[in-house]
Amino acid sequence: MDEEDDILGYYNYENEFEEHSQTIIRYKPRPIEELVKETRFTRKEIQLMYRGFKQECPSGIVTEQMFKEIYSQFFPQGDCSNYARFIFSTIDQNSDGTVNFEDFLMGLSILSRGTIDEKLRWIFNLYDINKDGKVTKEELLMVITSIYELMGKFTNPLIDESTPKQHAETVFKKLNPKQEGVITMEDFIQTCYNDESILNSMSMLDTVF
Incomplete structure (x- = not known):
């Protein structure tokens, strides 16, 4: 050495x-x-x-x-x-x-410090709980619910049981343009690339270091 x-x-x-x-x-x-x-x-x-x-x-x-x-x-x-x-x-x-x-x-x-594509693929894998290459509405709901649980009493206004379900329903429709019942990696990445707010949030991660 x-x-x-x-x-x-x-x-x-x-x-x-x-x-x-x-x-x-x-x-x-x-x-x-x-x-x-x-x-x-x-x-x-x-x-x-x-x-x-x-x-x-x-x-x-x-x-x-x-x-x-x-x-x-x-x-x-x-x-x-x-x-x-x-x-x-x-x-x-x-x-x-x-x-x-x-x-x-x-x-x-x-x-x-990854590319937008790398970050989106990582996030997709987060939502793909059983790692089968597809995200179901149930998986999306589980992750979204866990985020609300994470925030605890800091959510404003305070949420009830229906809030994560409504959120998941809205997001699922947006990320599932073909209405196939599941979100594919391709659909996820394409939809996110077409959403300026998502791209901006991805870019903000570059400032961590």
Whole structure:
């Protein structure tokens, strides 16, 4: 490992961590050079994010329950359990029930610096709960309901049980122009590209970093 790797890589931190912790390291990411090539982050950014990730998750692995607990810190007034479950499933690229640093980094790269097309595909996968390539009205309702639960008492006006259903009905009609009973990836992307408000919201994610 050359001097630059020692300064900007993350394995120097990994070694330091192992020396001062009894936690078993269950997962180590691939070489940082590979992650730089596969994401839109610099070496220094990846190093900093890895440090933060390991401080929250010393073993290098995040379970769904751990993810929900971390997520709940950002939404203390609402119930984030269902929405966090859907996010976790989308980040969990190999569907093994765990998220590692690479899973986290790939998802963050898309959402913060990906193309509009990449972001829309990621969001479609979020709504495609059973990962069959189609979004049903029921799946849409489940995700929309989870968002209302997430906001808790901050929704104004306060919602009743019918509000998410009405919202889902409106969105489903908009995203299902062919009235085929399901939303396909193609329909979703095409409809979103034709909606200026959606495109603007996608562009705003570029300012995260």
